[in-house]
Amino acid sequence: xxxxxxxxxxxxxxxxxxVSVRRLVDCLxxxxxxxxxxxxxxxxxxGVGEKLALKILVQRDSIDVEAxxxxxxxxxxxxxxxxxxxxxxxxxxxxxxxxxxxxKGRLLPTDSxxxxxxxxxSTSHYGLTAADRLAYQLGQTGFTVVSGLARGxxxxxxxxxxxxxxxxxxxxxxxxxxxxxPENAELAGRIAKQGAVISEYPMGRQADRMTFPYRNRIIxxxxxxxxxxxxxxxxGSMHTTEAAMEQGRTVFALPGRIDTPGAKGPHFxxxxxxxxxxxxxxxxxxxxxxxxxxxxxxxxxxPAARPDVPMTEQETQIVEALWQEPMDVDSLARAIGLQSxxxxxxxxxxxxxxxxxxxxxxxxxxxxxxxxxx
Numbered sequence: 313x314x315x316x317x318x319x320x321x322x323x324x325x326x327x328x329x330x331v332s333v334r335r336l337v338d339c340l341x342x343x344x345x346x347x348x349x350x351x352x353x354x355x356x357x358x359g360v361g362e363k364l365a366l367k368i369l370v371q372r373d374s375i376d377v378e379a380x381x382x383x384x385x386x387x388x389x390x391x392x393x394x395x396x397x398x399x400x401x402x403x404x405x406x407x408x409x410x411x412x413x414x415x416k417g418r419l420l421p422t423d424s425x426x427x428x429x430x431x432x433x434s435t436s437h438y439g440l441t442a443a444d445r446l447a448y449q450l451g452q453t454g455f456t457v458v459s460g461l462a463r464g465x466x467x468x469x470x471x472x473x474x475x476x477x478x479x480x481x482x483x484x485x486x487x488x489x490x491x492x493x494p495e496n497a498e499l500a501g502r503i504a505k506q507g508a509v510i511s512e513y514p515m516g517r518q519a520d521r522m523t524f525p526y527r528n529r530i531i532x533x534x535x536x537x538x539x540x541x542x543x544x545x546x547x548g549s550m551h552t553t554e555a556a557m558e559q560g561r562t563v564f565a566l567p568g569r570i571d572t573p574g575a576k577g578p579h580f581x582x583x584x585x586x587x588x589x590x591x592x593x594x595x596x597x598x599x600x601x602x603x604x605x606x607x608x609x610x611x612x613x614x615p616a617a618r619p620d621v622p623m624t625e626q627e628t629q630i631v632e633a634l635w636q637e638p639m640d641v642d643s644l645a646r647a648i649g650l651q652s653x654x655x656x657x658x659x660x661x662x663x664x665x666x667x668x669x670x671x672x673x674x675x676x677x678x679x680x681x682x683x684x685x686x
Contacts, residue, residue, distance in 0.1 A: 318343035319393035323411035324514045330408040383515040389416040406533040410512035417508030426456040430549035431465030431541030439542040444472035449592040451478020452657025484511040486519030528552040537562035542574030638677035
């Protein structure tokens with residue numbers, strides 16, 4: 313058995329977590345060595361007593377790692393461990409990174425630019441609308457939206473990202489073959505085609521009150537920041553924001569009506585330093601450093617573009633339309649054949665890339681330095 317398979321086995325041992333495994337690896341040298349050590353050697357690791365050592369000894373030889381990988385493959389998934397290139401770098405940096413991730417779909421390097429959106433399962437129409445709209449706009453600007461596939465806020469966030477043709481990642485509170493809630497099975501399938509559905513839990517593990525809070529650290533760990541839509545003071549999504557703060561992530565919160573329970577959590581966070589979010593720009597300005605200004609090069613007779621910022625075909629069409637003169641949003645939408653709501657996300661992305669500038673009266677023009685080159 314190699315270290316890669318050893319990680320999968322260690323992840324399947326009940327009562328053994330990432331922190332203990334890290335201490336055992338530090339003591340014994342490798343994941344594989346943990347599965348070969350005797351009781352005395354296991355107990356030499358800091359924090360590993362006789363009880364945990366016996367759990368490892370009793371369970372390790374009964375685990376069929378090949379059968380586990382086959383079960384994942386039967387679902388169209390695979391198991392990713394920290395040794396694999398696909399394992400997210402952001403997760404490696406948290407205190408207790410998952411020993412294994414069961415992945416259906418694809419994890420990409422671009423997912424490092426991600427934002428978590430969490431909130432109540434019984435959120436209001438206001439909360440659902442805000443989650444859908446902000447996720448859609450984040451997807452349009454190149455962010456991966458991370459959430460937990462739960463009812464309410466999570467579902468709205470995933471759907472908003474999907475509508476934008478952007479990427480989204482669902483982090484489950486149970487195994488891939490124990491999808492919860494079951495009515496989101498179709499949504500999970502769509503997410504897997506346009507992002508990834510992931511879980512750290514071995515096949516057959518049902519979600520429960522213990523697994524949901526524990527998976528929240530993965531939602532925040534994958535994300536540059538976490539946006540809380542609606543929550544009571546003790547809601548599960550508040551646990552995700554706590555994990556985000558512990559991991560050094562930015563916490564955002566959507567303000568709500570003062571007479572609604574769902575506003576208590578966001579308002580508490582805002583009072584204690586979370587960034588208030590009224591619109592997408594409140595999030596984007598936190599990450600302006602992601603888009604380096606760069607130098608401009610304008611080929612003769614062609615729209616100028618920043619060489620370090622790639623543009624999609626639709627973004628290029630917008631720049632070409634604005635090359636002659638500024639236009640109002642409605643005229644620009646007609647010129648390139650898009651609905652106004654579809655155009656808005658693209659404009660935000662281009663403004664973030666410093667390619668265009670919005671003006672009063674819903675007018676849009678190329679950035680000043682591009683106009684000078686025209």
